Amino acid sequence: MPEQPRVRTTEGVVQGRRRQGHAVFRGIPYAQPPVGALRFAAPAPPHRWEGTRQAVEFGPVVPLSLPIDVPPQGTDWLTLNVGTPDPGAAGLPVLVWIPVGGYLSAASSDPMFDPAALAEAGLVVVTINCRVGAEGFAFLDDAPPNRGFLDQIAALEWVQRNIAAFGGDPGQVTVAGVSAGAGSVAALLTMKPARGLFRRAIAHSVPGLHSTPALARQVTAAFADRLGAAAPTAAALRDIDPWHLAAELTSFNAGLHAHRESWGPLTATGTALCPVVDGEVLPETPWTALTGARASGTELLVGHTRDEFRLFSVMSGRQGTFTEQDARTALELLAPQPHGAQAYRAAFAQAGPEELVETVYSDALFRMPSHKLAEANAAAGGTSYLFELCWTAPVLGGALGACHSLDIPLAFGTLDSPVGAQLIGDKPTPDAIALSHELQQTWIRFVTTGDAGWPAYRPDQQLTRVLDAESETLPYPEQASRRIWEGHSPAPFDLS
Secondary structure (H helix, E strand, O other), X not given: OOOOOEEEOOOOEEEOEEEOOEEEEEEEXXXXXOOHHHOOOOOOOOOOXXXXXXXXXXXXXOOOOOOOOOOOOOOOOOEEEEEEOOOOOOOEEEXXXXXXXXXXXXXXXXXXXXXXXXXXXXXXXXXXXXXXHHHHHXXXXXXXXXXXXHHHHHHHHHHHHHHHXXXXXXXXXXXXXXXXXXXXXXXXXHOHHHOOXXXXXEEEOOOOOOEOHHHHHHHHHHHHHHHOOOOOOHHHHOOOOHHHHHHHHHHHHHOHHHHXXXXXXXXXXXXXXXXXXXXXXXXXXXXXXHHOOOOOOXXXXXXXXXXXXXXXXXXXXXXXXXOHHHHHHHHHHHOOOOOHHHHHHHXXXXXXXXXXXXXXXXXHHHHHHHHHHHHHHHHOOOEEEEXXXXXXXXHHHHOOOOEOOOHHHHHHOOOOOHHHHHHHOOOOOHHHHHHHHHHHHHHHHHHHHOOOOOOOOOOOOOEEEEEXXXXXXXXXXXXXXXXXXXXXXXXXXXOO
Protein backbone atom coordinates (compact mmCIF):
# COMPACT_ATOMS: atom_id res chain seq x y z
CA MET A 1 0.00 0.00 0.00
CA PRO A 2 1.53 3.36 -1.01
CA GLU A 3 2.50 5.73 1.77
CA GLN A 4 -0.21 8.29 2.46
CA PRO A 5 0.67 11.97 1.88
CA ARG A 6 1.77 14.10 4.81
CA VAL A 7 2.14 17.86 4.98
CA ARG A 8 3.46 20.06 7.78
CA THR A 9 1.24 23.12 8.28
CA THR A 10 1.96 26.00 10.64
CA GLU A 11 -0.26 24.30 13.24
CA GLY A 12 1.01 20.74 12.86
CA VAL A 13 1.36 17.75 10.54
CA VAL A 14 -1.68 16.47 8.63
CA GLN A 15 -1.99 13.16 6.84
CA GLY A 16 -4.41 12.84 3.95
CA ARG A 17 -4.90 10.13 1.38
CA ARG A 18 -4.31 9.51 -2.29
CA ARG A 19 -7.38 9.48 -4.50
CA GLN A 20 -7.88 9.40 -8.28
CA GLY A 21 -4.35 10.54 -9.02
CA HIS A 22 -4.25 13.40 -6.53
CA ALA A 23 -3.95 13.91 -2.78
CA VAL A 24 -6.82 15.06 -0.56
CA PHE A 25 -6.70 16.49 2.96
CA ARG A 26 -10.01 17.06 4.72
CA GLY A 27 -11.29 18.69 7.87
CA ILE A 28 -8.23 20.86 8.59
CA PRO A 29 -9.11 23.55 11.16
CA TYR A 30 -8.33 27.12 10.12
CA ALA A 31 -9.85 28.58 13.30
CA GLN A 32 -11.06 27.37 16.67
CA PRO A 33 -14.62 26.02 17.01
CA PRO A 34 -16.91 29.07 17.42
CA VAL A 35 -18.70 27.78 20.50
CA GLY A 36 -18.86 28.73 24.16
CA ALA A 37 -17.14 32.05 24.74
CA LEU A 38 -16.16 32.18 21.04
CA ARG A 39 -19.73 31.86 19.78
CA PHE A 40 -20.71 34.92 17.70
CA ALA A 41 -17.11 36.18 18.04
CA ALA A 42 -14.57 36.82 15.31
CA PRO A 43 -12.71 33.61 14.39
CA ALA A 44 -9.85 32.77 16.73
CA PRO A 45 -6.55 31.28 15.45
CA PRO A 46 -6.49 27.47 15.42
CA HIS A 47 -4.73 25.52 18.14
CA ARG A 48 -1.46 23.75 17.37
CA TRP A 49 -1.19 20.00 17.81
CA GLU A 50 1.54 17.47 18.40
CA GLY A 51 2.06 14.40 16.27
CA THR A 52 0.13 13.74 13.06
CA ARG A 53 -3.50 14.75 12.61
CA GLN A 54 -5.56 12.49 10.37
CA ALA A 55 -7.17 14.62 7.65
CA VAL A 56 -9.29 12.08 5.79
CA GLU A 57 -12.83 13.02 6.87
CA PHE A 58 -14.75 16.23 6.20
CA GLY A 59 -15.28 18.51 9.17
CA PRO A 60 -18.75 18.82 10.70
CA VAL A 61 -21.38 20.65 8.65
CA VAL A 62 -22.17 24.11 10.01
CA PRO A 63 -25.77 24.55 11.26
CA LEU A 64 -27.94 25.01 8.17
CA SER A 65 -31.09 27.12 7.98
CA LEU A 66 -32.69 25.14 5.19
CA PRO A 67 -35.78 22.88 5.06
CA ILE A 68 -33.62 19.73 4.97
CA ASP A 69 -32.80 17.25 7.71
CA VAL A 70 -29.08 17.28 8.52
CA PRO A 71 -28.23 15.87 11.96
CA PRO A 72 -25.73 17.77 14.13
CA GLN A 73 -22.21 16.41 13.61
CA GLY A 74 -20.06 18.33 16.09
CA THR A 75 -18.90 21.90 16.54
CA ASP A 76 -15.52 22.04 14.78
CA TRP A 77 -17.19 23.88 11.91
CA LEU A 78 -14.36 26.14 10.76
CA THR A 79 -12.43 23.66 8.66
CA LEU A 80 -11.25 23.42 5.09
CA ASN A 81 -10.21 20.77 2.59
CA VAL A 82 -7.33 20.69 0.12
CA GLY A 83 -7.10 18.70 -3.10
CA THR A 84 -3.69 18.89 -4.74
CA PRO A 85 -2.08 17.20 -7.75
CA ASP A 86 1.13 16.79 -5.77
CA PRO A 87 2.03 18.07 -2.28
CA GLY A 88 5.66 17.95 -3.35
CA ALA A 89 5.14 20.33 -6.27
CA ALA A 90 5.69 24.08 -6.22
CA GLY A 91 3.98 27.10 -7.72
CA LEU A 92 0.68 25.49 -8.70
CA PRO A 93 -2.30 27.86 -9.15
CA VAL A 94 -4.85 27.76 -6.32
CA LEU A 95 -8.67 27.88 -6.39
CA VAL A 96 -10.43 28.65 -3.08
CA TRP A 97 -14.13 27.71 -3.29
CA ILE A 98 -16.66 29.33 -0.92
CA PRO A 99 -19.69 26.99 -0.97
CA VAL A 100 -22.22 29.38 0.58
CA GLY A 101 -25.85 29.27 -0.53
CA GLY A 102 -28.42 31.90 0.44
CA TYR A 103 -26.20 32.89 3.40
CA LEU A 104 -28.00 29.89 4.94
CA SER A 105 -25.80 26.90 4.08
CA ALA A 106 -22.11 26.13 3.61
CA ALA A 107 -21.24 22.49 3.02
CA SER A 108 -17.79 21.95 1.54
CA SER A 109 -18.49 18.20 1.69
CA ASP A 110 -21.12 18.39 -1.08
CA PRO A 111 -20.02 15.95 -3.84
CA MET A 112 -20.84 18.67 -6.39
CA PHE A 113 -17.64 20.42 -5.22
CA ASP A 114 -15.41 17.37 -5.63
CA PRO A 115 -12.00 18.75 -6.73
CA ALA A 116 -10.90 15.63 -8.63
CA ALA A 117 -11.22 16.94 -12.19
CA LEU A 118 -9.70 20.34 -11.39
CA ALA A 119 -6.85 18.82 -9.40
CA GLU A 120 -6.14 16.42 -12.25
CA ALA A 121 -5.81 19.50 -14.48
CA GLY A 122 -3.14 20.99 -12.22
CA LEU A 123 -5.01 23.18 -9.73
CA VAL A 124 -4.76 23.08 -5.96
CA VAL A 125 -8.39 23.29 -4.82
CA VAL A 126 -9.39 24.49 -1.34
CA THR A 127 -13.02 24.27 -0.19
CA ILE A 128 -14.04 25.89 3.09
CA ASN A 129 -16.77 25.81 5.69
CA CYS A 130 -17.82 29.07 7.34
CA ARG A 131 -20.62 30.32 9.56
CA VAL A 132 -23.94 31.18 7.93
CA GLY A 133 -27.46 31.99 9.07
CA ALA A 134 -27.75 33.42 12.57
CA GLU A 135 -24.27 32.18 13.55
CA GLY A 136 -22.68 34.11 10.69
CA PHE A 137 -24.93 37.06 9.92
CA ALA A 138 -27.33 37.94 12.75
CA PHE A 139 -26.73 41.62 13.57
CA LEU A 140 -26.01 41.56 17.30
CA ASP A 141 -25.21 44.59 19.43
CA ASP A 142 -22.36 42.88 21.29
CA ALA A 143 -20.74 40.90 18.46
CA PRO A 144 -18.85 41.73 15.25
CA PRO A 145 -21.13 41.84 12.19
CA ASN A 146 -20.68 39.68 9.09
CA ARG A 147 -18.87 36.92 10.98
CA GLY A 148 -19.25 34.64 7.97
CA PHE A 149 -17.05 37.01 5.98
CA LEU A 150 -14.52 37.14 8.82
CA ASP A 151 -14.35 33.34 8.70
CA GLN A 152 -13.65 33.46 4.97
CA ILE A 153 -10.82 35.94 5.54
CA ALA A 154 -9.37 33.65 8.23
CA ALA A 155 -9.47 30.75 5.77
CA LEU A 156 -7.70 32.84 3.13
CA GLU A 157 -5.06 33.79 5.70
CA TRP A 158 -4.55 30.07 6.39
CA VAL A 159 -4.09 29.56 2.64
CA GLN A 160 -1.41 32.24 2.55
CA ARG A 161 0.43 30.60 5.46
CA ASN A 162 0.16 27.00 4.32
CA ILE A 163 -0.72 26.43 0.67
CA ALA A 164 2.91 26.30 -0.50
CA ALA A 165 3.32 23.15 1.60
CA PHE A 166 0.58 21.54 -0.53
CA GLY A 167 2.26 22.55 -3.82
CA GLY A 168 0.33 25.79 -4.30
CA ASP A 169 1.48 29.33 -5.05
CA PRO A 170 0.17 31.82 -2.45
CA GLY A 171 0.62 34.57 -5.05
CA GLN A 172 -1.69 32.78 -7.52
CA VAL A 173 -4.89 32.38 -5.48
CA THR A 174 -8.32 32.72 -7.08
CA VAL A 175 -11.32 32.99 -4.77
CA ALA A 176 -14.60 31.68 -6.19
CA GLY A 177 -18.24 31.04 -5.39
CA VAL A 178 -21.80 30.83 -6.69
CA SER A 179 -24.89 32.64 -5.36
CA ALA A 180 -24.16 33.78 -1.78
CA GLY A 181 -20.65 32.39 -2.34
CA ALA A 182 -20.36 34.84 -5.24
CA GLY A 183 -21.77 37.57 -3.01
CA SER A 184 -19.02 36.68 -0.56
CA VAL A 185 -16.44 36.99 -3.34
CA ALA A 186 -17.84 40.41 -4.28
CA ALA A 187 -17.60 41.53 -0.66
CA LEU A 188 -14.03 40.26 -0.35
CA LEU A 189 -13.08 42.37 -3.37
CA THR A 190 -13.76 45.48 -1.31
CA MET A 191 -12.85 44.53 2.30
CA LYS A 192 -9.52 45.90 3.52
CA PRO A 193 -8.55 42.83 5.60
CA ALA A 194 -8.89 40.67 2.46
CA ARG A 195 -6.45 42.72 0.39
CA GLY A 196 -3.44 40.74 -0.70
CA LEU A 197 -5.05 37.39 0.17
CA PHE A 198 -6.01 36.53 -3.42
CA ARG A 199 -5.19 37.65 -6.95
CA ARG A 200 -8.25 36.73 -9.02
CA ALA A 201 -11.95 36.12 -8.51
CA ILE A 202 -14.73 33.99 -10.00
CA ALA A 203 -18.33 34.93 -9.18
CA HIS A 204 -21.31 33.01 -10.60
CA SER A 205 -24.78 34.50 -10.03
CA VAL A 206 -23.88 37.37 -7.70
CA PRO A 207 -26.83 38.30 -5.43
CA GLY A 208 -27.70 41.88 -4.61
CA LEU A 209 -28.46 40.96 -1.01
CA HIS A 210 -27.42 43.36 1.75
CA SER A 211 -29.18 45.12 4.61
CA THR A 212 -28.73 48.49 6.26
CA PRO A 213 -27.94 48.41 10.00
CA ALA A 214 -31.39 49.84 10.75
CA LEU A 215 -33.19 47.02 8.94
CA ALA A 216 -30.80 44.35 10.19
CA ARG A 217 -31.27 45.52 13.78
CA GLN A 218 -35.06 45.34 13.50
CA VAL A 219 -35.01 41.92 11.80
CA THR A 220 -32.67 40.47 14.43
CA ALA A 221 -34.82 41.93 17.21
CA ALA A 222 -37.91 40.25 15.74
CA PHE A 223 -36.01 36.97 15.46
CA ALA A 224 -34.83 37.24 19.08
CA ASP A 225 -38.44 37.89 20.16
CA ARG A 226 -39.50 34.73 18.36
CA LEU A 227 -36.90 32.79 20.33
CA GLY A 228 -37.96 34.30 23.63
CA ALA A 229 -34.52 35.85 24.05
CA ALA A 230 -34.18 38.81 26.38
CA ALA A 231 -32.42 40.92 23.73
CA PRO A 232 -30.89 40.66 20.22
CA THR A 233 -27.43 40.07 21.66
CA ALA A 234 -24.82 37.36 21.63
CA ALA A 235 -25.14 37.10 25.39
CA ALA A 236 -28.86 36.35 25.08
CA LEU A 237 -28.50 33.85 22.20
CA ARG A 238 -25.30 32.08 23.26
CA ASP A 239 -27.01 29.35 25.27
CA ILE A 240 -29.51 28.42 22.53
CA ASP A 241 -28.50 25.23 20.72
CA PRO A 242 -27.02 26.18 17.33
CA TRP A 243 -29.11 23.66 15.41
CA HIS A 244 -32.28 24.80 17.15
CA LEU A 245 -31.36 28.38 16.25
CA ALA A 246 -30.89 27.33 12.62
CA ALA A 247 -34.25 25.53 12.55
CA GLU A 248 -36.01 28.57 14.00
CA LEU A 249 -34.44 30.76 11.31
CA THR A 250 -35.82 28.40 8.65
CA SER A 251 -39.34 28.96 10.02
CA PHE A 252 -38.72 32.69 10.42
CA ASN A 253 -37.64 32.98 6.77
CA ALA A 254 -40.80 31.18 5.65
CA GLY A 255 -42.92 33.91 7.23
CA LEU A 256 -41.10 36.96 5.91
CA HIS A 257 -44.06 38.01 3.73
CA ALA A 258 -45.92 39.04 6.91
CA HIS A 259 -43.40 41.89 7.36
CA ARG A 260 -43.69 43.25 3.81
CA GLU A 261 -44.94 46.71 4.81
CA SER A 262 -42.00 47.44 7.11
CA TRP A 263 -39.18 45.34 5.63
CA GLY A 264 -39.99 45.83 1.94
CA PRO A 265 -37.88 44.04 -0.72
CA LEU A 266 -36.02 41.91 1.83
CA THR A 267 -39.22 39.90 2.27
CA ALA A 268 -39.05 38.78 -1.37
CA THR A 269 -35.66 37.10 -0.90
CA GLY A 270 -36.45 34.35 1.61
CA THR A 271 -33.32 35.35 3.56
CA ALA A 272 -33.91 37.46 6.65
CA LEU A 273 -30.32 37.51 7.94
CA CYS A 274 -27.91 38.60 5.24
CA PRO A 275 -24.71 40.68 5.07
CA VAL A 276 -24.97 44.11 6.65
CA VAL A 277 -23.33 47.21 5.23
CA ASP A 278 -22.12 48.10 8.70
CA GLY A 279 -19.46 50.68 7.82
CA GLU A 280 -16.63 48.65 9.36
CA VAL A 281 -16.36 44.99 8.37
CA LEU A 282 -18.27 45.74 5.15
CA PRO A 283 -17.95 49.52 4.69
CA GLU A 284 -20.18 49.71 1.59
CA THR A 285 -21.56 47.57 -1.20
CA PRO A 286 -19.06 46.18 -3.72
CA TRP A 287 -20.66 48.15 -6.57
CA THR A 288 -20.29 51.58 -4.94
CA ALA A 289 -16.82 50.79 -3.58
CA LEU A 290 -15.53 49.79 -7.02
CA THR A 291 -17.20 52.54 -9.04
CA GLY A 292 -16.15 55.11 -6.44
CA ALA A 293 -12.49 54.01 -6.67
CA ARG A 294 -12.46 53.03 -2.99
CA ALA A 295 -11.51 49.50 -4.04
CA SER A 296 -9.20 48.38 -6.81
CA GLY A 297 -10.34 46.18 -9.66
CA THR A 298 -8.95 42.72 -10.24
CA GLU A 299 -9.08 39.92 -12.80
CA LEU A 300 -12.71 38.82 -12.54
CA LEU A 301 -14.71 36.07 -14.21
CA VAL A 302 -18.36 36.82 -13.54
CA GLY A 303 -21.69 35.79 -15.00
CA HIS A 304 -25.15 34.36 -14.49
CA THR A 305 -27.63 31.94 -16.00
CA ARG A 306 -30.42 33.01 -18.34
CA ASP A 307 -33.27 31.64 -16.19
CA GLU A 308 -31.96 32.26 -12.69
CA PHE A 309 -35.33 32.21 -10.90
CA ARG A 310 -36.65 29.10 -12.63
CA LEU A 311 -35.02 26.74 -10.12
CA PHE A 312 -36.94 28.36 -7.27
CA SER A 313 -40.27 28.54 -9.08
CA VAL A 314 -40.08 24.86 -10.10
CA MET A 315 -38.81 23.52 -6.78
CA SER A 316 -41.43 25.49 -4.82
CA GLY A 317 -44.22 24.21 -7.09
CA ARG A 318 -45.11 27.76 -8.14
CA GLN A 319 -44.19 27.51 -11.82
CA GLY A 320 -47.31 27.99 -13.92
CA THR A 321 -49.32 29.50 -11.06
CA PHE A 322 -48.13 33.11 -10.96
CA THR A 323 -50.95 35.64 -11.17
CA GLU A 324 -51.19 39.27 -12.17
CA GLN A 325 -51.10 40.14 -8.46
CA ASP A 326 -47.83 38.22 -8.13
CA ALA A 327 -46.41 40.23 -11.03
CA ARG A 328 -47.53 43.52 -9.46
CA THR A 329 -45.96 42.57 -6.13
CA ALA A 330 -42.68 41.54 -7.77
CA LEU A 331 -42.50 44.80 -9.69
CA GLU A 332 -43.38 46.85 -6.63
CA LEU A 333 -40.76 45.20 -4.43
CA LEU A 334 -37.88 44.53 -6.80
CA ALA A 335 -37.99 46.80 -9.87
CA PRO A 336 -35.71 49.87 -9.59
CA GLN A 337 -37.47 52.94 -8.28
CA PRO A 338 -39.24 55.10 -9.20
CA HIS A 339 -40.11 54.03 -12.76
CA GLY A 340 -38.89 50.44 -12.99
CA ALA A 341 -42.33 48.85 -12.89
CA GLN A 342 -43.53 50.90 -15.86
CA ALA A 343 -40.27 50.23 -17.68
CA TYR A 344 -40.70 46.47 -17.30
CA ARG A 345 -44.30 46.66 -18.52
CA ALA A 346 -43.16 48.61 -21.58
CA ALA A 347 -40.08 46.52 -22.37
CA PHE A 348 -41.91 43.19 -21.95
CA ALA A 349 -45.28 44.28 -23.27
CA GLN A 350 -46.22 40.79 -24.49
CA ALA A 351 -45.19 39.04 -21.29
CA GLY A 352 -47.75 37.41 -19.07
CA PRO A 353 -47.52 37.31 -15.25
CA GLU A 354 -45.31 34.21 -15.28
CA GLU A 355 -42.64 35.73 -17.51
CA LEU A 356 -42.74 39.07 -15.69
CA VAL A 357 -42.27 37.45 -12.28
CA GLU A 358 -39.39 35.28 -13.46
CA THR A 359 -37.72 38.16 -15.33
CA VAL A 360 -37.94 40.61 -12.43
CA TYR A 361 -36.75 38.11 -9.83
CA SER A 362 -33.91 36.87 -12.07
CA ASP A 363 -32.80 40.44 -12.79
CA ALA A 364 -33.04 41.86 -9.28
CA LEU A 365 -31.58 38.94 -7.38
CA PHE A 366 -28.79 37.73 -9.71
CA ARG A 367 -28.53 38.92 -13.31
CA MET A 368 -28.18 42.66 -12.86
CA PRO A 369 -25.91 42.44 -9.76
CA SER A 370 -23.62 40.13 -11.75
CA HIS A 371 -23.61 42.33 -14.84
CA LYS A 372 -23.02 45.46 -12.78
CA LEU A 373 -20.16 43.84 -10.89
CA ALA A 374 -18.45 43.27 -14.25
CA GLU A 375 -18.98 46.94 -15.09
CA ALA A 376 -17.85 48.19 -11.68
CA ASN A 377 -14.72 46.05 -11.65
CA ALA A 378 -13.77 47.33 -15.11
CA ALA A 379 -14.40 50.91 -13.97
CA ALA A 380 -12.03 50.30 -11.03
CA GLY A 381 -9.23 49.32 -13.41
CA GLY A 382 -9.79 45.58 -13.32
CA THR A 383 -10.35 43.12 -16.16
CA SER A 384 -13.83 41.57 -16.27
CA TYR A 385 -14.88 38.55 -18.30
CA LEU A 386 -18.67 38.23 -18.50
CA PHE A 387 -20.71 35.12 -19.35
CA GLU A 388 -24.33 33.98 -19.50
CA LEU A 389 -25.30 30.30 -19.42
CA CYS A 390 -28.15 29.72 -21.88
CA TRP A 391 -28.05 25.91 -22.12
CA THR A 392 -31.33 24.34 -21.03
CA ALA A 393 -31.16 21.61 -18.40
CA PRO A 394 -32.54 18.45 -20.05
CA VAL A 395 -34.41 17.13 -16.98
CA LEU A 396 -38.16 17.62 -16.36
CA GLY A 397 -38.77 18.16 -20.04
CA GLY A 398 -36.61 21.29 -20.00
CA ALA A 399 -38.77 22.98 -17.34
CA LEU A 400 -35.73 24.19 -15.41
CA GLY A 401 -34.35 26.10 -18.38
CA ALA A 402 -30.88 27.53 -17.79
CA CYS A 403 -31.52 27.76 -14.06
CA HIS A 404 -29.62 28.95 -11.02
CA SER A 405 -26.64 26.73 -10.05
CA LEU A 406 -26.74 24.66 -13.27
CA ASP A 407 -23.27 25.99 -14.10
CA ILE A 408 -21.56 24.57 -11.00
CA PRO A 409 -21.58 20.81 -11.70
CA LEU A 410 -20.60 21.76 -15.25
CA ALA A 411 -17.57 23.71 -14.02
CA PHE A 412 -16.46 21.13 -11.45
CA GLY A 413 -17.12 18.26 -13.85
CA THR A 414 -19.34 16.61 -11.24
CA LEU A 415 -22.22 15.73 -13.55
CA ASP A 416 -22.73 12.46 -11.68
CA SER A 417 -23.07 14.09 -8.23
CA PRO A 418 -26.56 14.04 -6.67
CA VAL A 419 -27.22 17.70 -7.54
CA GLY A 420 -25.60 17.28 -10.94
CA ALA A 421 -27.89 14.35 -11.73
CA GLN A 422 -30.95 16.29 -10.53
CA LEU A 423 -30.12 19.13 -12.91
CA ILE A 424 -28.55 17.30 -15.85
CA GLY A 425 -29.88 13.73 -15.62
CA ASP A 426 -28.44 10.34 -14.77
CA LYS A 427 -26.87 9.99 -18.22
CA PRO A 428 -25.30 13.29 -19.35
CA THR A 429 -25.82 14.04 -23.03
CA PRO A 430 -22.88 14.74 -25.35
CA ASP A 431 -23.85 18.44 -25.23
CA ALA A 432 -23.65 18.41 -21.43
CA ILE A 433 -20.25 16.75 -21.47
CA ALA A 434 -18.92 19.17 -24.09
CA LEU A 435 -20.26 22.23 -22.25
CA SER A 436 -18.82 20.95 -18.97
CA HIS A 437 -15.43 20.61 -20.66
CA GLU A 438 -15.65 24.16 -22.02
CA LEU A 439 -16.58 25.76 -18.71
CA GLN A 440 -14.03 23.71 -16.80
CA GLN A 441 -11.29 24.71 -19.24
CA THR A 442 -12.39 28.34 -18.84
CA TRP A 443 -11.90 28.09 -15.09
CA ILE A 444 -8.52 26.38 -15.43
CA ARG A 445 -7.26 28.93 -17.96
CA PHE A 446 -8.50 31.85 -15.87
CA VAL A 447 -7.11 30.58 -12.56
CA THR A 448 -3.77 29.87 -14.24
CA THR A 449 -3.38 32.94 -16.45
CA GLY A 450 -6.14 35.47 -15.67
CA ASP A 451 -7.52 35.13 -19.21
CA ALA A 452 -10.96 33.53 -19.64
CA GLY A 453 -10.48 32.92 -23.36
CA TRP A 454 -12.72 35.62 -24.86
CA PRO A 455 -12.44 39.44 -25.01
CA ALA A 456 -12.74 41.31 -21.73
CA TYR A 457 -15.92 43.27 -21.03
CA ARG A 458 -15.94 46.90 -22.19
CA PRO A 459 -18.96 49.20 -21.83
CA ASP A 460 -18.92 50.13 -25.50
CA GLN A 461 -18.95 46.51 -26.72
CA GLN A 462 -20.37 44.53 -23.75
CA LEU A 463 -18.93 41.31 -25.14
CA THR A 464 -20.25 38.28 -23.29
CA ARG A 465 -19.59 34.56 -23.64
CA VAL A 466 -22.96 32.91 -24.21
CA LEU A 467 -22.50 29.32 -23.05
CA ASP A 468 -24.69 26.84 -24.91
CA ALA A 469 -24.48 23.68 -26.99
CA GLU A 470 -22.68 25.94 -29.48
CA SER A 471 -21.19 28.80 -27.48
CA GLU A 472 -20.68 32.26 -28.96
CA THR A 473 -19.21 35.59 -27.90
CA LEU A 474 -21.89 38.26 -28.39
CA PRO A 475 -22.99 41.62 -27.00
CA TYR A 476 -24.67 41.18 -23.61
CA PRO A 477 -27.96 39.31 -24.32
CA GLU A 478 -30.18 40.92 -21.65
CA GLN A 479 -30.30 44.40 -23.19
CA ALA A 480 -33.87 45.24 -22.18
CA SER A 481 -33.12 44.53 -18.54
CA ARG A 482 -29.79 46.33 -18.72
CA ARG A 483 -31.51 49.48 -19.92
CA ILE A 484 -34.13 49.31 -17.17
CA TRP A 485 -31.40 49.04 -14.53
CA GLU A 486 -29.10 51.66 -16.05
CA GLY A 487 -28.08 54.05 -13.30
CA HIS A 488 -29.30 51.71 -10.55
CA SER A 489 -26.72 49.69 -8.65
CA PRO A 490 -27.92 47.16 -6.09
CA ALA A 491 -28.53 49.07 -2.86
CA PRO A 492 -28.84 47.66 0.66
CA PHE A 493 -32.37 46.78 1.66
CA ASP A 494 -33.73 49.28 4.19
CA LEU A 495 -36.81 49.83 6.30
CA SER A 496 -39.77 50.80 4.16
